[in-house]
Amino acid sequence: MTDLNQKTSVRILTTGGTIEKSYCESEGTLKNRASIIREGLISSLRLPYTHLELESILNKDSLEMDNSDRDQICAAIARTAEKGDPIVILHGTDTMSVTAEYCFDKMGTPAVPVVFTGAMRPMGFIDSDARQNVTEALLAARLLSPGFYIAFHNRVFAIPGARKNLETGTFEAV
Amino acid sequence: MTDLNQKTSVRILTTGGTIEKSYCESEGTLKNRASIIREGLISSLRLPYTHLELESILNKDSLEMDNSDRDQICAAIARTAEKGDPIVILHGTDTMSVTAEYCFDKMGTPAVPVVFTGAMRPMGFIDSDARQNVTEALLAARLLSPGFYIAFHNRVFAIPGARKNLETGTFEAV
Amino acid sequence: MTDLNQKTSVRILTTGGTIEKSYCESEGTLKNRASIIREGLISSLRLPYTHLELESILNKDSLEMDNSDRDQICAAIARTAEKGDPIVILHGTDTMSVTAEYCFDKMGTPAVPVVFTGAMRPMGFIDSDARQNVTEALLAARLLSPGFYIAFHNRVFAIPGARKNLETGTFEAV
Amino acid sequence: MTDLNQKTSVRILTTGGTIEKSYCESEGTLKNRASIIREGLISSLRLPYTHLELESILNKDSLEMDNSDRDQICAAIARTAEKGDPIVILHGTDTMSVTAEYCFDKMGTPAVPVVFTGAMRPMGFIDSDARQNVTEALLAARLLSPGFYIAFHNRVFAIPGARKNLETGTFEAV
DSSP, X not given: OOOTTSOEEEEEEEEESGGGEEEETTTTEEEEOSOXXXXXXXXXXXXXXXXXXXXXXXXXXXXXXXXXHHHHHHHHHHHHHTTOOOEEEEOOSTTHHHHHHHHHHHHOSOSSEEEEEOOSSOXXXXXXXXHHHHHHHHHHHHHSOSEEEEEETTEEEESSSEEEETTTTEEEEO | OOOTTSOEEEEEEEEESXXXXXXXXXXXXEEEOSOOHHHHTGGGSOOTTEXXXXXXXXXXXXXXXXXXXHHHHHHHHHHXXXXXXXXXXXXXXXXXXXXXHHHHHHHOSOSSEEEEEOOSSOTTBTXXXXXXXXXXXXXXXXXXXXXXXXXXXXXXXXXXXXXXXXXXXXXXXX | OOOTTSOEEEEEEEEESGGGEEEXXXXXXXXXXXOOXXXXXXXXXXXXXXXXXXXXXXXXXXXXXXXXXXXXXXXXXXXXXXTOOOEEEEXXXXXXXXXXXXXXXXXXXXXXXXXXXXXXXXXXXXXOSHHXXXXXHHHHHHHSOSEEEEEETTEEEESSSEEEETTTTEEEEO | OOOTTSOEEEEEEEEESGGGEEEETTTTEEEEOSOOHHHHXXXXXXXXXXXXXXXXXXXXXXXXXXXXXXXXXXXXXXXXXXXXXXXXXXXXXXTHHHHHHHHHHHHOSOSSXXXXXXXXXXXXXXXXXXXXXXXXXXXXXXXXXXXEEEEETTEEEESSSEEEETTTTEEEEO
């Protein structure tokens, strides 16, 4: 008999982006350093039946990413998808849809759901949208069929099919 | 041409439960009074393409609910489902699965997704799970097909099929 | 030569009160259990040159305190004051001024500043005044001359001379 | 008869500094823009008997301040002190003691307490020390005699007599 309550694994790949920018008090700077999502966000979610595996791929502002970075992300997705678990990818919003489409063009439909998310405001801020977006991405990763997606601000977009709207600060369908 | 970015409506019905218990400083009591989810939680979510309609049905600890209360909830669901929008129901965790199954037994499969959620800790607490659960329920309501569900702690259960585990403080599949 | 930057000690005595009421998820109750101020509040203050010693005397709603409890508090103050460090006392607001005056009547002016504080809303709530009041009491304890005081909502009252105003939910001078 | 419970005024002058740096989502930058202390911090303090008057003098990182800026701050202090109320000044930490000493050298002992404070981490961050420092400064302003001071991390320093320690990220006595 299947144990309906066994832990399900979700794999999180981090690439940097606004969501993971952290503040250094001695420098007075806000930028991508090491991944902070485990202590800064995951630790305060309740995930009793979810086993999370985190892997840090890059720590970059997505405006600074080039195709070599995107190839690295594709390689990480391909390697991680072999484990058979859904994947959530933290990524800067500015080129999130570019990377997601790049992966789709190169890889086609992956073997598992691959859900990109990020935030308009770094997760350390009181009024950040990081917690909301990560919560959504983690749930979407469990509900969706294999494919590339963006989860953001209570919406899920199949890729291709989304772009950031710079004026409204959210994603919209195209 | 369809506007892919038009606002989608979700209707929230509140019935009380731990999630909506609020603290009265002059009385020193924590209990269900008026619904507080709009100012206490919804106002800090980013929902640029989601139009929320809130309706307060009851303000009860779910241990105090009887079948007359559940009939009232069923009636509200039936009336609300006619609008065609997904429904999220805030409910105490102690009898959430009882109410959800009662509605399922009485109504069968509804015309829209009906997602119950709540919290182990009232939404006013720093370490409440209310924000996580409501975020999940709002997303699940947009992704799921018509039916009764419970969304809680990064899991979605079809009803019947879930019960609260008093020891672990979460829901599990049955 | 005196080291102006040596750590100064402040001793915190806890007696319960609203400020330290904690929520039990399995019981669904909010009440005084063990002291929670170290992890729930002190750990997030920056006190690089302050050494805090915490001692739990009682865990009671102050409406349930009697003179036997107050004698115990007096004894703890007397014993602690011998160390020569300022004292902060966490106490329920309802009889805070009663206890402070009881101590003053029994002990006269103590050898060190003894600053009572508490909160209208338990420290676990997002909008609690506990952090503000404790921050004020810890600073007042370093600035004031020996005596009994209440620090609350940006004011310091010498005892006797203060009472709780039930309507406004704060202390006022008498 | 004196009304012991009349509101006492405290005047806050803002000059910028880390404490008031705010994040712009469209630019992705963290810097001094307009003063944010009223909505970002003051609004969540309980100050039932304190009347605050805020005035924005400058919006600068304190590393970019020159003596012309400091003259402007001195002029604002002189003008404001005439009202007879204690003054709190928000200022960057890097040159806070420089400005405070500059004012002391130019003005001598002012007619009211003038308490400088700021933060190591901008007030919008979850783990900012801004709330603690402002709470301390507002209380110190009510307790201290006329003079220049720095209130920071549970300590109050008379000026001259303090400097920032870059390694430990706090102020120390000199």
